[in-house]
Amino acid sequence: MSPNDIFGQKIIHIPKTEGIKYIGSKLRLLPYIAQLLQELPGKTILDGFSGTTRVSQMCAQLGYQVLCNDIAVWSEVFGNCNLRAHQEDRFYQEIIDHLNALPGYDGWYTEHYGATSTQCKRPFQAKNTRKLDAIRDEIERLDIDWIDTCVLLTSLIYALDAVDNTLGHYVSYLSQWPNRSYREMRLKLPNRFPIERGHSVLRDDIFNILQQAKYDIAYFDPPYGSNNAKMPASRVRYAAYYHIWTTIINHDKPTLFGKGARRVDSSDRIATSIFEEFRKNEKGSFIAADAIRALLHLTTSEYILLSYSSGGRVGVDEITNIASEVGELIKFLKIDYQKNVMADMRWTNAWSAPKGRHWEYLFLIQKH
Secondary structure: OOOEOOEEEEEEOOOOOOOOOOOOOOOHHHHHHHHHHHHHHOEEEEEOOOOHHHHHHHHOOOOEEEEEEOOHHHHHHHHHHHHHHOOOOHHHHHHHHHOOOOOOOOOOHHHHEEOOOOOOOOOOOHHHHHHHHHHHHHHHOOOOOOOHHHHHHHHHHHHOOOOOOOOOOOOOOOOOHHHHHHOOOOOOOOOOOOOOOOOEEEEOOOHHHHOOOOEEEEEOOOOOOOOOOOOOHHHHOOOHHHEEEEEHHHHHOOOOOOOOOOHHHHHOOOOOOOOHHHEEEEOOOOOOEEEHHHHHHHOOOOOOEEEEEEEOOOOHHHHHHHHHHHEEEEEEEEEEEEOOOOOOOOOOOOOOOOOOOOEEEEEEEEEO
């Protein structure tokens, strides 16, 4: 089934969104998410694990009032850039032009993350980390509001993401420079759209958010961890994958460790999410499943749209059972992520993905 023909209906227009290369990106799922949301009453939505904020960006442009939340500081920056920055384009473009014109120099970022074109195993070529050193120091010196600074930081991260030497994360780096890494890093004004409703951007634990705010619809895309019992936690932590964006935003030049030159505070003993936990509790159930159960039980929204992956720790049967505890599962989509097509879902179909096949699941739940 084509993404232009969901449930036998024409899919609505999907507005433009932006984001970094991201393992959990929902870019190709936006048509399905939008279709499900547009069938529901209500115009306020909680995006509880906003990540690159693509879903929040889409919902804001579709007319929803959005609460965008994530524990990652870079997600908060993206949210402020897209949902709260009110200055005219000209204001930001003048600063971006100034930043692009700065001469680069060898600084902290070049020392730890830059390499010459004849070297490799680092995330950026040194010509671009020299620009990063100059631009990030200059942003720190600018006397502008934090919300406006978020636009500049978003522009900087997008520019770096376009010239990196990775497969989309910053735990290890490619052994040969890809073509994009030879380009000159250049900041551009992020895609902007009219802000017509009062959106909120928070950086908090989702369980704290659920106690503070009630929205008509809750969209959850929790980190999945891995269903590979042999895979260590260090391979599935989002704080580890995207540590470099945290460093660029905080500009704190932290102590680093390991071949990936990760922040110490992104280590597995410090930066953990209960939703990424791969262990079982004393009763023999997965801790990640208990977290999803608590999440759905504590949500006060009438409708919950939950994204999950066939590669995640919690099985689809278990999520279905949890959904039945809190309400009615009114829609379920099983989407071939590689082909971006939806499976023909009959309730007699096997839930699980064939070996080696990757599926994305969308659970639409109406709470009791």
